[in-house]
Amino acid sequence: MRALRLAAYELLRFRTxxxxxxxxxxxxxxxxxxxxxxxxxxxxxxxxxxxxxxVVNDDRPVRVxxxxxxxxxxxxxxxxxxxxxxxxxxxGREAADGLKEGRYYAVITVPGDFSAKLASGATGTPxxxxxxxxxxxxxxxxxxxxxxxxxxxxxxxxAAAAVAVYFQTAFxxxxxxxxxxxKAAGGARELDDGLGQAKDGSGQLVQGLGAxxxxxxxxxxxxxxxxxxxxxxxxxxxxxxxxxSALAEGLGKAKTGTDxxxxxxxxxxxxxxxxxxxxxxxxxxxxxLTTEAVPVAEGLSAALPRLANAAVALSGNAADLTGIxxxxxxxxxxxxxxxxxxxxxxxxxxxxxGRSPQFAELRKSITRLDGTIARRLKAxxxxxxxxxxxxxxxxxVKGAERADATLxxxxxxxxxxxxxxxxxxxxxxxxxxxxxxxxxxxxxxRKAARINAVTRTVAGEARTFRKKVPALRHELGKAVAGLKAxxxxxxxxxxxxxxxxxxxxxxxAGATALDKGAAxxxxxxxxxxxxxxxxxxGATALDxxEAELLDGANELNQGSGELLSGARALDEGNTRLKSGAxxxxxxxxxxxxxVPVIDPDDQEPFARTLAQPVDVTTTNAHPAGKYGRxxxxxxxxxxxxxxxxxxxxxxxxxxxxxLASRVSAATVAFAAWLPVVFMxxxxxxVLFAVLTFGLGLRPVNAxxxxxxxxxxxxxxxxxxxxxxxxxxxxxxxxxxxxxILQLVSCGGLxxxxxxxxxxRAIHDVxxxxxxxxxxxxxxxxxxxxxxxRDAGILAAYLAVALVLLVVVIRAQRRWTMARLKPELEL
Numbered sequence: 001m002r003a004l005r006l007a008a009y010e011l012l013r014f015r016t017x018x019x020x021x022x023x024x025x026x027x028x029x030x031x032x033x034x035x036x037x038x039x040x041x042x043x044x045x046x047x048x049x050x051x052x053x054x055v056v057n058d059d060r061p062v063r064v065x066x067x068x069x070x071x072x073x074x075x076x077x078x079x080x081x082x083x084x085x086x087x088x089x090x091x092g093r094e095a096a097d098g099l100k101e102g103r104y105y106a107v108i109t110v111p112g113d114f115s116a117k118l119a120s121g122a123t124g125t126p127x128x129x130x131x132x133x134x135x136x137x138x139x140x141x142x143x144x145x146x147x148x149x150x151x152x153x154x155x156x157x158x159a160a161a162a163v164a165v166y167f168q169t170a171f172x173x174x175x176x177x178x179x180x181x182x183k184a185a186g187g188a189r190e191l192d193d194g195l196g197q198a199k200d201g202s203g204q205l206v207q208g209l210g211a212x213x214x215x216x217x218x219x220x221x222x223x224x225x226x227x228x229x230x231x232x233x234x235x236x237x238x239x240x241x242x243x244x245s246a247l248a249e250g251l252g253k254a255k256t257g258t259d260x261x262x263x264x265x266x267x268x269x270x271x272x273x274x275x276x277x278x279x280x281x282x283x284x285x286x287x288x289l290t291t292e293a294v295p296v297a298e299g300l301s302a303a304l305p306r307l308a309n310a311a312v313a314l315s316g317n318a319a320d321l322t323g324i325x326x327x328x329x330x331x332x333x334x335x336x337x338x339x340x341x342x343x344x345x346x347x348x349x350x351x352x353x354g355r356s357p358q359f360a361e362l363r364k365s366i367t368r369l370d371g372t373i374a375r376r377l378k379a380x381x382x383x384x385x386x387x388x389x390x391x392x393x394x395x396x397v398k399g400a401e402r403a404d405a406t407l408x409x410x411x412x413x414x415x416x417x418x419x420x421x422x423x424x425x426x427x428x429x430x431x432x433x434x435x436x437x438x439x440x441x442x443x444x445x446r447k448a449a450r451i452n453a454v455t456r457t458v459a460g461e462a463r464t465f466r467k468k469v470p471a472l473r474h475e476l477g478k479a480v481a482g483l484k485a486x487x488x489x490x491x492x493x494x495x496x497x498x499x500x501x502x503x504x505x506x507x508x509a510g511a512t513a514l515d516k517g518a519a520x521x522x523x524x525x526x527x528x529x530x531x532x533x534x535x536x537x538g539a540t541a542l543d544x545x546e547a548e549l550l551d552g553a554n555e556l557n558q559g560s561g562e563l564l565s566g567a568r569a570l571d572e573g574n575t576r577l578k579s580g581a582x583x584x585x586x587x588x589x590x591x592x593x594x595v596p597v598i599d600p601d602d603q604e605p606f607a608r609t610l611a612q613p614v615d616v617t618t619t620n621a622h623p624a625g626k627y628g629r630x631x632x633x634x635x636x637x638x639x640x641x642x643x644x645x646x647x648x649x650x651x652x653x654x655x656x657x658x659l660a661s662r663v664s665a666a667t668v669a670f671a672a673w674l675p676v677v678f679m680x681x682x683x684x685x686v687l688f689a690v691l692t693f694g695l696g697l698r699p700v701n702a703x704x705x706x707x708x709x710x711x712x713x714x715x716x717x718x719x720x721x722x723x724x725x726x727x728x729x730x731x732x733x734x735x736x737x738x739x740i741l742q743l744v745s746c747g748g749l750x751x752x753x754x755x756x757x758x759x760r761a762i763h764d765v766x767x768x769x770x771x772x773x774x775x776x777x778x779x780x781x782x783x784x785x786x787x788x789r790d791a792g793i794l795a796a797y798l799a800v801a802l803v804l805l806v807v808v809i810r811a812q813r814r815w816t817m818a819r820l821k822p823e824l825e826l
Contacts, residue, residue, distance in 0.1 A: 004674065022650050026679050029646045030687040034632075034639030035694075042628030042695055053085040054095035054104040059114040069119040071129070072110040099136055107134040196578055203571055210564055217557050224550055234536070234543045241536045245529055255519055287487050305466075335399040336366055339373070342396045346387055358383045366403075374400040623780065632697060633775030634748025636687065637768050640713045641742070643683055644720035645735050647676050653725040654809065665810040673721055673805060680713035699779040708778060708791060712771040715794050718801035719767065726808045742768035770794045 014023050059072025079087050088104065098104035109132040117129035343362070347354035362376040377400050381388050654672040661668075688706055691697040699705040719738075723731035745759040746768040752760055763769055774790040776782060 023679065026643070026647060026650055027683045027686055030636075030639035030643050030683045031690055033642050034635040034687055035690050037635055038628045038632055038691065039695060041631065043626045045627055049083045049086050051085045052088055052098075052104050054098055054107045055079060055087050055089050056092045056095050056107065056109045057089065058092065058112045059110045060112050060116070062116045062119055064119040069115045071115040071118045075110060099134060099139075102136075102139050105135070105139050108132070109134070191584075231543055234540050238536060241529070241533055287491075332369075332403060335403045336369075339366060339377075339396050339399055339403075342392050346390060349390075350384070350386065353380070353384050353387070356380070356383060369403065371404045373403050626696075628695065629697060629779065631748070632691065632779055633772045634746070636691075636709060636775060637712060637746070637748065637771045638739070638743065639687060640680070640684060640709065640771075641716045641720075641735075641739050641768065643680055643713060644676070644717040645732060645739070647679060647717060648720065648724045648732070651675055651679070653721060654812065659809070659812060665813070666806050669802065669806045669809045672725075672809070673718060673802070676717045676721060677714050680717050681710050684709040684713050697779065700781045701778045704778040704787065705775065708771060708774050708787075708794075711791060711794055711798070715767055715771075715798040715801065718798055718805060722801055722804045722808055725805070725812065738766075742766045745769070746772050748772045767794060767797045770797070 014020055055076065057072045057076050059070070061068050061070035061073065063069070076089060085106075088098075090098075092109065095104060095107040095109070099107050111130065111132070114129050114131070117127040120127045343359070347359070353359055358376065358380040362373070362380055364370075365373045365376050374397060377397060381393070387393060652672075654668065658668050658671055663671075685706070688697075688709060692699070692702070720731075720735045723734050723738075725731070727734060741759075741762065745755065745763050745766055747755075747763060748768075752763050755763070770790040770793045774787040774794075777784070777787045
């Protein structure tokens with residue numbers, strides 16, 4: 001009782017019109033979601049005749065067996081009688097434009113050969129007819145699903161019409177078949193009589209062909225004996241022809257060889273005739289070369305040592321001279337360069353020194369070599385004492401003193417001591433001449449350094465050449481000995497060339513005589529080979545003729561045997577044909593009596609019955625009727641869960657005053673939960689009333705439906721209450737996420753078996769499953785035992801949620817900084 005009073009206080013705090021309007025809005029939240037959605041989708045299939053679908057009939061009627069078949073026109077007439085969709089019968093261009101622009105959701109096209117293909121079965125070559133249904137999911141996706149249903153119905157109707165055409169054509173031909181069987185039976189009786197006469201003639205033919213076959217066998221045996229003799233003759237002449245051909249071929253090759261021998265010896269004779277004078281000229285030229293070149297080579301060999309020693313001495317003197325010239329100026333340049341480098345290091349370390357006037361004067365002295373470098377360096381050290389402690393200062397001072405000791409430096413220093421000399425033109429000319437001499441001396445030193453490098457390279461090459469002189473003299477000695485040997489060999493070659501020329505002339509004369517003899521022998525052998533060839537040709541022709549004659553005799557004997565076999569087979573066949581003709585006549589007479597003759601007035605109803613031999617009847621144990629009535633359990637459950645989420649936007653999860661009181665945690669929990677349950681029950685009753693009296697829900701068990709809705713809103717609000725109280729604003733997000741999971745997993749739209757595996761796995765553990773399933777049974781009908789089972793499970797969820805609510809209330813009584821100042825709140 002105390003919890004009821006505390007719950008009433010929570011609702012009585014809504015006193016102003018705005019606050020009470022908020023409570024009124026809370027009552028219609030389930031109606032806004034469930035009622036409006038079900039209203040908009042209550043009976044969409046009842047208004048399919050408003051869905052525009054274009055029908056294009058391009059079919060051309062055909063005549064079959066004297067009847068006109070207009071399947072396209074019949075289909076259009078059937079569609080007009082049964083407006084499953086909003087049919088618009090139009091042309092192809094209009095239909096295509098309408099589908100593209102969205103005026104039509106689909107286009108059904110009957111092609112021009114539709115009737116011709118449906119009636120093709122009557123001609124013995126049936127072809128499959130086709131229709132086209134064009135869709136555009138960009139206009140509406142669900143129309144495509146509806147079109148598949150229409151497609152199945154069209155296929156059924158067209159198939160029934162086609163089969164009816166086939167049967168009507170077959171019934172028309174049954175009478176013709178009956179007359180044809182009567183005529184066939186008469187012909188079979190006549191055939192039986194004729195085959196009896198043919199049987200007698202085939203027996204006489206067998207006797208005559210037996211005698212003829214014996215004569216042809218004897219003829220073939222005699223010709224085979226003659227053929228063996230001519231075969232032996234051809235074989236002997238063939239062996240003789242092979243030997244003569246081989247001999248003629250060998251003599252021909254010998255003649256070719258003697259021709260090539262004569263030609264080769266002729267070329268050899270011509271070559272030796274030219275070789276002899278050339279060898280003599282070569283011998284004379286080699287002798288003159290030896291006479292002239294040998295003295296020159298011997299003189300060069302004797303002069304090489306003196307030439308190498310002179311080159312080495314000359315290059316060494318030049319290197320010494322240029323080295324002295326280069327070192328004279330290199331020392332001054334090295335001194336000034338080292339001073340300049342040290343000064344740059346000082347300026348990098350102390351930039352202020354580089355901007356001082358003492359540093360500028362020192363740089364001028366180094367450039368001019370005016371003899372004051374050491375003095376100005378000491379003045380810089382006096383101005384900046386720190387440089388005296390820098391590494392290298394002492395060495396730089398000594399280098400400056402050496403630079404000041406040069407002639408140019410001393411002249412400049414003398415000028416500084418006697419300023420009057422600056423006005424003396426003679427002194428000015430002497431000083432300028434000294435500066436020019438110093439500058440030219442530097443240029444000469446640089447060039448001398450380069451020349452010195454070259455002369456040192458030449459000296460090295462000269463020393464290397466002197467080392468190779470003994471080897472060069474040895475090679476020159478070998479070349480002299482070779483020239484002398486070549487002179488002696490040239491004389492011998494000239495003598496041998498004359499002897500070869502004489503021998504080639506004698507060989508050419510003998511080869512010419514041999515060639516003439518080989519030509520005569522080859523001519524005689526060719527004549528003998530031709531004679532043997534002619535004899536072999538005649539014998540072969542004789543053998544071929546006898547072979548053809550033997551083949552003909554064998555074929556004649558074989559043919560007569562085949563004729564005899566054929567005549568016997570003909571005689572046996574005539575026997576079987578006579579028996580078969582008798583049976584055919586009897587069978588046709590029997591079949592004629594069994595073929596039914598259908599009256600023309602009965603053919604059309606019989607054809608319709610055979611075209612649709614089965615009538616399928618569908619029954620539904622608990623029909624939902626309207627589309628919205630079947631989906632009502634799903635959307636009622638969603639609406640009640642949404643109420644639980646929205647309720648805590650207006651109602652407090654728990655009053656802070658009650659939470660801080662001394663009443664028990666269970667009392668506080670029920671006092672916080674009962675206002676939500678009370679408003680939820682009222683909202684569920686409002687939703688039920690509108691669905692029942694406004695849309696026509698009419699559940700088969702209204703009381704059980706209201707009870708399940710009350711149990712559902714109590715369970716759902718308790719679960720959301722626990723989440724909201726335990727996690728604050730995050731709890732609302734969790735409740736929304738749980739709603740989304742239940743939407744796809746509870747089986748409210750599609751069978752659970754069609755869902756992906758993760759959603760099938762959680763189907764049996766979510767509370768919405770146990771509200772949707774029993775509501776189906778109380779609204780459309782079902783097993784009461786299933787309703788009680790699911791209601792019990794839902795009540796168990798409610799009990800667990802209430803226990804958790806008490807536990808959370810007890811935990812909420814311990815205040816923390818996180819609760820006093822939450823990170824996220826609504």
